[in-house]
Amino acid sequence: MTFFRKPRRASALPKEEHFLLTIDGADIRVRLRRDARARRFTLRLPASGGDPVVTLPADGCSRAARNFAERERHWLAARLKRRPDSVAFEEGALVPLRGIEHRIVSGGRHRGTVRREDGDLGPRLVVFGAAEHLSRRLTDWLKREARADIEAAVADHAARLKVTPGRVTLRDTTTRWGSCSSSGALSFSWRLVLAPPEVLDYVAAHEVAHLKEMNHSPRFWRHVETLCPGMEEPRAWLRSNGPRLHAYGAGG
Template sequence: MTLRISRVDGSVTLTIPRGVSEREAMAFAAEKQDWVLGHLSQQAEHILVGPGQSLTVSDVPLQLIQGTSRRLRVVGQVIEVPDPLDTGRRHLLAWLKEQARAELVRASDLYSQKLGKPYTRLTLRDTRSRWGSCSSAGALMYSWRLVLAPRFVLEYVAAHEVAHLAEMNHSPAFWHVVEQLYGPHQEARVWLRHEGPHLHRYRFEA
């Protein structure tokens, strides 16, 4: 029997082999309660985004304030979130996805042209297990939350996925392509490993 705790959302998964009863499984989980609670206490708390908070988008720190109109407005480094707040959060999420798409299209186009291999389409999702992917048909997928990461991290993920247009694997040849497109990538990979899960702490629904 094994217990796993997601670094993204704190969900706890208990895996049991065949033949183990539910009573045995729950007893095992109860024995591990202190271990589970200890790990959960170390995770970053979720943040319900709203006025009075700040977000960094493409390396630009932005302050959220309560707006007076029904539309979201970005004035300099201030985002005016419209009323009612639930609607305002939806508008803010839509705006963030627009920024993410613009940044990821720009970066993907840059590396695709540098590689000399076009991609077929680009989609955004709110993925938990990966920051991007590239299908055998050349379709790129990214997490929109990359726009909340430092720009050098977003650039690395774009280069990584575009490199799969040439090498659909993680062989030494693949990492050579990433190096050619992006350059040294260890810092970005370390950032994603240690800080990436924190990007999922932002919530846009009460």
């Protein structure tokens, strides 16, 4: 009796498959990701600065994904040109804190974490400790500052709207600045602390308003307008400048 091995499906992909797409003379690494819920091929350029990603439906194959990316190369080239350059958290770099640029300065190996100062050459963030830990220390400090600002804004808006929010969590999301679950739990991007205070306040008002209306009906927007008069200005700022906030520091 002869046994035949079942042929491998053409659509099967190794876990980390990728390919190179040449754009303007440079080889761009494109990752492939399979999603059983996908109904078509999609190409996405992460705001966080990672590789472009082609998402495949369950019955898609790598060759078709490559062909799809080739057809979308002009779209991808335009997006890559518009994507902000990344800014590492390192000595001398400029990073916004509550909308104001601060220069990162090493405080040496002295004990401490981060201190904000008004220096002769402008505001600065002095990060203490070993140089190899500077990025992590600054990221952790910014997250603590973000939590303090967000929790204060949420408490203020919730009191005005007479609602009780659930747990508040911070994440490093790339597709949304805040969210509200059906249980009343609120989630926000810590990167809002990089934006002007009125932008963070608007996002907090938006999510608290969802505790009254889990939709985007006219009634919902009236709640947001009550909590955040002139909301169109911070909304516009976020649409225009939000992607830039993802260029700072490491994700996480």
